[in-house]
Amino acid sequence: MSAQIINGKDLAQELRLEMKEEVVKLKDTGVNPNLTVILVGDNPASRSYVKGKEKASAQVGIQSEVIELSSSVTEEKLLEIIHKLNEDPSVHGILVQLPLPDHIHEQHIIEAISPTKDVDGFHPINIGRMMTGQDTFLPCTPFGIITMLKSKSIPIAGKHVVIIGRSNIVGKPVGQLLLNENATVTHCHSRTSNLKEYTTKADILIVAIGKPNIIDKEYLKANAVVIDVGINRLDNGSLTGDVDFDSAASKASYITPVPKGVGPMTIAMLLHNTIKAAKGLT
Numbered sequence: 001m002s003a004q005i006i007n008g009k010d011l012a013q014e015l016r017l018e019m020k021e022e023v024v025k026l027k028d029t030g031v032n033p034n035l036t037v038i039l040v041g042d043n044p045a046s047r048s049y050v051k052g053k054e055k056a057s058a059q060v061g062i063q064s065e066v067i068e069l070s071s072s073v074t075e076e077k078l079l080e081i082i083h084k085l086n087e088d089p090s091v092h093g094i095l096v097q098l099p100l101p102d103h104i105h106e107q108h109i110i111e112a113i114s115p116t117k118d119v120d121g122f123h124p125i126n127i128g129r130m131m132t133g134q135d136t137f138l139p140c141t142p143f144g145i146i147t148m149l150k151s152k153s154i155p156i157a158g159k160h161v162v163i164i165g166r167s168n169i170v171g172k173p174v175g176q177l178l179l180n181e182n183a184t185v186t187h188c189h190s191r192t193s194n195l196k197e198y199t200t201k202a203d204i205l206i207v208a209i210g211k212p213n214i215i216d217k218e219y220l221k222a223n224a225v226v227i228d229v230g231i232n233r234l235d236n237g238s239l240t241g242d243v244d245f246d247s248a249a250s251k252a253s254y255i256t257p258v259p260k261g262v263g264p265m266t267i268a269m270l271l272h273n274t275i276k277a278a279k280g281l282t
């Protein structure tokens with residue numbers, strides 16, 4: 001193995017310690033940062049992510065509330081709850097855990113959250129601000145990825161970044177953020193023909209496919225930086241990424257593991273956004 005591991009768990013811990021001090025100062029000014037999470041239904045994965053958010057919030061002194069709703073809740077009822085939270089000055093950040101049940105239109109929910117409390121960075125206003133390079137809430141996973149690259153002083157400007165995946169929460173925004181950092185960005189996806197032709201030209205490869213261990217060293221250029229955004233739960237209960245870690249690590253210069261990679265950074269950036277919201281900065 002030759003690659004250096006970018007440990008997101010350790011970096012997230014460092015960031016939480018810094019944020020903890022910031023929260024102490026905020027509290028001295030009479031502001032108690034609050035993140036309210038809405039969890040609909042009882043998908044075990046969603047529940048476990050929400051637990052992670054609660055634990056991380058507690059560590060930095062952010063008050064977190066979880067509103068649990070039955071999977072049969074109506075869209076109307078969910079919208080009503082969001083409107084109340086929008087009006088509540090003690091709530092700084094609102095996060096509706098995705099995915100939602102099929103009878104609820106995700107986009108209606110995302111657009112109902114006040115852009116000033118949208119700590120996920122999913123509201124079209126905040127996406128538009130991100131696209132035009134303005135200060136706003138950045139989507140947590142892309143923001144976490146950029147923070148990991150910067151933590152190792154990995155150059156971005158002028159580098160060729162290839163992204164596999166085009167979701168609204170990872171693939172599209174991470175490309176935009178890296179473009180803002182002056183990278184040359186290529187987006188690949190399920191309809192890309194001859195994927196390897198692109199990935200083997202990547203200085204930085206970001207993998208967000210959702211299939212366990214499918215990207216190995218054959219897809220890499222020598223000394224590439226590999227960021228694995230996949231979170232796949234295997235039948236034996238273990239968690240694995242989209243990248244075949246051992247194979248890729250033998251050829252890459254830097255690589256993120258799963259677990260302890262991008263996941264914990266996503267949560268750290270959510271806390272960052274909540275503090276930003278509590279300061280009233282957007």
Ligand SMILES: Nc1nc(=O)c2c([nH]1)NC[C@@H]1CN(c3ccc(C(=O)N[C@@H](CCC(=O)O)C(=O)O)cc3)C=[N+]21
Nearest residue numbers: 048049052096097098099120259260261263264266267
């Ligand atoms: N509105 C919304 N915002 C989200 O940010 C959001 C969401 N919905 N829905 C689900 C996805 C997924 N997600 C993760 C966050 C942390 C870990 C994480 O910390 N993972 C640990 C392992 C956790 C474990 O062991 O289960 C790790 O990779 O080391 C994973 C996944 C946030 N999401």
